[in-house]
Amino acid sequence: MTSATSMYNAKPVFADSNKEFEQWSLQSRLPQLRYMVFFTALLYLLYGYFETLIDLPYANQRLLFHVVIIPLSLLLIYRLSFYPQYFKQMRLLLVFAPVSAVWANLYLNVGSSSFSHFSPEIYLNIIWTFTMSGLTFRYALFAVCCSLSGTLVMSYLHGPNDPKLYLHYLWILSACVFGVVSSIVLERMMRSLYLQQLELAHSASVDGLTGLWNREKLLQLFNQTLNEASSKAGYSILMLDIDHFKPVNDQFGHIVGDKVLVQFSQLLKQQVHKLGHVGRFGGEEFCILLPHYTLHQAEQFAEHLRIKISETEFETVGVKTASIGVCQYAPNESFETLITRADKALYMAKDQGRNRVQSLN
Ligand SMILES: Nc1nc2c(ncn2[C@@H]2O[C@H](COP(=O)(O)OP(=O)(O)OP(=O)(O)O)[C@@H](O)[C@H]2O)c(=O)[nH]1
Incomplete structure (x- = not known):
């Protein structure tokens, strides 16, 4: 097979x-x-x-x-x-x-x-x-x-x-x-x-299923863009998680679940394009780096993305939504701390009912 x-x-x-x-x-x-x-x-x-x-x-x-x-x-x-x-x-x-x-x-x-x-x-x-x-x-x-x-x-x-x-x-x-x-x-x-x-x-840097960057590569891109960015204006990241993804697997099987992940990844790639970098953090969790984006700009972009996702017809399963956590990089902060903060924002969005954007200062 x-x-x-x-x-x-x-x-x-x-x-x-x-x-x-x-x-x-x-x-x-x-x-x-x-x-x-x-x-x-x-x-x-x-x-x-x-x-x-x-x-x-x-x-x-x-x-x-x-x-x-x-x-x-x-x-x-x-x-x-x-x-x-x-x-x-x-x-x-x-x-x-x-x-x-x-x-x-x-x-x-x-x-x-x-x-x-x-x-x-x-x-x-x-x-x-x-x-x-x-x-x-x-x-x-x-x-x-x-x-x-x-x-x-x-x-x-x-x-x-x-x-x-x-x-x-x-x-x-x-x-x-x-x-x-x-x-x-x-x-x-x-x-x-x-x-x-x-x-x-290349294969050591990408996620095998979706073709998005993996965690290690995202860390490398983060350090690289942080140095290049000279973006004193801001550097923000988004953490995304597909809502109620388990029922997709349970109801339609893992192959369909995989197809949803691939289609979801392609949508993120298209939307982010040259604005930043998209990676898969494992499971149905994704991360987007937005160099040059202030918290406010990143929130606006996340909201645009949330609407796009909710308007997309996913193969076999139909409409799916995602929750998004937004965070702006604080000077001298490590990638891990930044991710933890964005994750926290994401889980706040989940707690507040899903299909929403939540930011954290
Ligand atoms: N098909 C497929 N499923 C995966 C993959 N990685 C993780 N999963 C599944 O993703 C699901 C994640 O489920 P949960 O973390 O419980 O979350 P959820 O059902 O999306 O609910 P919320 O996140 O709370 O909205 C699990 O059923 C995992 O098995 C994958 O690569 N392919």
């Missing part, structure tokens, strides 16, 4: 936001990235040192590129990786560093008889950019295209028909193919992990 939960609760669809995925992907690859940039910086220092042992043209420029500019860019990436607020700058450097390394290589070596000794740096650079830089595919592709445009222009200027260059092109092509394939496969894996993680986080 299908469970009530799976019957009513549609699987959430997550916005596959590229920006957020890229941020998450870069963040989760930081440990690898830190090792890579650190060792690559060391490698360049060694590279620069070895070049000083050989009689090569552009000796000063070689030192400048291989001992100063590239290692410093890499170490800056390493440093920035500890500050999430600088991720954009770090990504820019992650694109800039390999491109500048390739362009420097071409500037220093193309046309010289020893070019073949230096060209492996370009092949490795392409693979590094695609697979180790932590860049998502589109950024890595952009960086490699910039590097390759330089390679092709330089190669063309220095003898496009030189058959020895065909080998060079072959290795570039191979590096691109290996890099593209690995990067795409890796990105697919990361994306699926990301979506799984979003789904997990």
